[in-house]
Amino acid sequence: MFERIAKFKEFLSKFRRVPDCPAGRVTCVDSAPALLKPLPHLLMAAPLLLFIDSSLADTRIASVRVWPATEYTRFTLESASPIEYSVSTVKNPDRVVIDLKDVILTSELKQVSSKINPSDPYIRAVRTGRFKPGVVRVVLDLKTEARPQAFVLKPVGAYGYRLVLDIYPAVPPDPLMALLEDRAGILQADAETGNAASKMDSKNEEAAKNNETSRKGKPGEMLRLITVAIDPGHGGEDPGAISRRGTHEKSITLAIARKLKAKIDKEPNMRAALTREGDYFISLPKRLEKARQVNADLFVSVHADAYIKPHARGSSVFALSESGATSAAAGWLAKKENQADLIGGVDLDIKDPFLKQTLLDLSQTATINDSLKLGKEVLLEIGDINHLHKSNVEQAGFAVLKSPDIPSILIETAFISNPDEEKKLIDPVYQEKLADAILSGIKRYFTNNPPASRSRMVFLD
Numbered sequence: 217m218f219e220r221i222a223k224f225k226e227f228l229s230k231f232r233r234v235p236d237c238p239a240g241r242v243t244c245v246d247s248a249p250a251l252l253k254p255l256p257h258l259l260m261a262a263p264l265l266l267f268i269d270s271s272l273a274d275t276r277i278a279s280v281r282v283w284p285a286t287e288y289t290r291f292t293l294e295s296a297s298p299i300e301y302s303v304s305t306v307k308n309p310d311r312v313v314i315d316l317k318d319v320i321l322t323s324e325l326k327q328v329s330s331k332i333n334p335s336d337p338y339i340r341a342v343r344t345g346r347f348k349p350g351v352v353r354v355v356l357d358l359k360t361e362a363r364p365q366a367f368v369l370k371p372v373g374a375y376g377y378r379l380v381l382d383i384y385p386a387v388p389p390d391p392l393m394a395l396l397e398d399r400a401g402i403l404q405a406d407a408e409t410g411n412a413a414s415k416m417d418s419k420n421e422e423a424a425k426n427n428e429t430s431r432k433g434k435p436g437e438m439l440r441l442i443t444v445a446i447d448p449g450h451g452g453e454d455p456g457a458i459s460r461r462g463t464h465e466k467s468i469t470l471a472i473a474r475k476l477k478a479k480i481d482k483e484p485n486m487r488a489a490l491t492r493e494g495d496y497f498i499s500l501p502k503r504l505e506k507a508r509q510v511n512a513d514l515f516v517s518v519h520a521d522a523y524i525k526p527h528a529r530g531s532s533v534f535a536l537s538e539s540g541a542t543s544a545a546a547g548w549l550a551k552k553e554n555q556a557d558l559i560g561g562v563d564l565d566i567k568d569p570f571l572k573q574t575l576l577d578l579s580q581t582a583t584i585n586d587s588l589k590l591g592k593e594v595l596l597e598i599g600d601i602n603h604l605h606k607s608n609v610e611q612a613g614f615a616v617l618k619s620p621d622i623p624s625i626l627i628e629t630a631f632i633s634n635p636d637e638e639k640k641l642i643d644p645v646y647q648e649k650l651a652d653a654i655l656s657g658i659k660r661y662f663t664n665n666p667p668a669s670r671s672r673m674v675f676l677d
């Protein structure tokens with residue numbers, strides 16, 4: 217039956233000769249209903265077939281979402297059934313064109329231009345229109361040359377089918393350069409305000425530079441500039457856990473991470489880099505890669521998950537386990553966190569060589585031992601401000617903690633599913649306290665375990 221429908225449709229399409237739109241125009245609306253275009257006697261011959269054809273073919277776009285970020289802008293079209301599509305790029309000016317087959321031109325699609333933020337780094341505007349019968353065209357006017365990547369995600373969680381178009385800049389931003397510029401900006405601001413800390417800062421950086429050749433410092437000394445990668449969990453299409461009141465975990469994690477970064481950057485011999493700076497999706501392997509790109513000494517992933525039991529409360533700190541989980545709850549959480557890429561949306565056809573490399577590395581055990589030490593210090597500090605879910609550092613197979621040579625911990629700051637803890641999590645004062653506690657833990661870890669020199673360390677000159 218379906219084969220017959222398809223054949224008949226193909227046959228009909230030969231009779232639908234609607235001129236193509238002029239180049240660069242997409243509002244070339246074919247006002248006559250597409251199905252009335254074929255020869256009338258054919259319509260008379262198979263009315264039932266056409267009815268079925270029409271109802272089966274047309275897909276309704278339920279939602280259009282745009283996630284702008286410096287790294288890339290994601291454009292998502294969600295529908296109940298998969299969309300057949302083709303993507304092309306056009307130059308002078310730069311545009312990305314997506315042709316959607318058998319899609320209804322709904323108001324959601326027509327009003328897509330209102331979803332573009334003027335501050336979007338890559339998309340200037342979006343236009344939609346019926347390009348030819350059976351094809352709706354979406355044109356994204358770009359601000360710069362880009363490398364688009366399109367793929368389809370199958371239904372997962374609360375989502376239906378998603379057609380995802382990621383607009384990456386042709387020249388990707390360098391995270392290390394961004395960090396150096398960020399750091400330079402902080403130093404500049406300090407110098408302008410005559411802040412004594414800035415003098416300390418330059419002194420320490422000078423000391424750090426001189427000590428770069430030393431193998432390992434004495435306990436209690438911090439010899440060089442320490443870089444901490446802070447990883448706000450979830451983001452963009454992946455909201456993380458959602459409380460009964462509708463608070464998204466991704467917003468909480470970003471707020472705490474930003475506060476922690478500000479505190480670390482104020483320390484004379486430390487600097488911090490965020491794995492995501494706003495509300496957009498970053499895959500788990502990419503988070504690890506970004507930590508590596510900025511030569512991170514530590515990786516701290518911040519979360520505030522829900523748990524199956526609504527009354528579960530308290531903070532927990534996790535390190536990686538290479539062989540199973542230390543408790544059923546730890547295993548459950550790791551499994552849940554590792555699903556973030558399915559919800560947030562990665563192109564599974566692209567194999568990630570970085571992830572393979574990390575899994576094969578043999579230095580993981582030593583790194584896990586350091587992660588446990590770091591976790592212990594942080595847990596001790598958090599214990600002063602919140603009830604602890606478990607009084608020891610737990611371990612499970614969290615994918616985001618798999619950097620082979622960067623001590624990495626994941627902090628479940630509190631359970632967003634617990635109404636009392638949610639109240640705390642959304643309170644900026646409490647967020648500050650949490651950031652203070654995490655920083656104190658990190659500092660004590662480094663006091664007890666001074667960092668060895670690293671050949672790939674980069675200093676501000």
Ligand SMILES: [Zn+2]
Nearest residue numbers: 449456519521
């Ligand atoms: Zn989480």
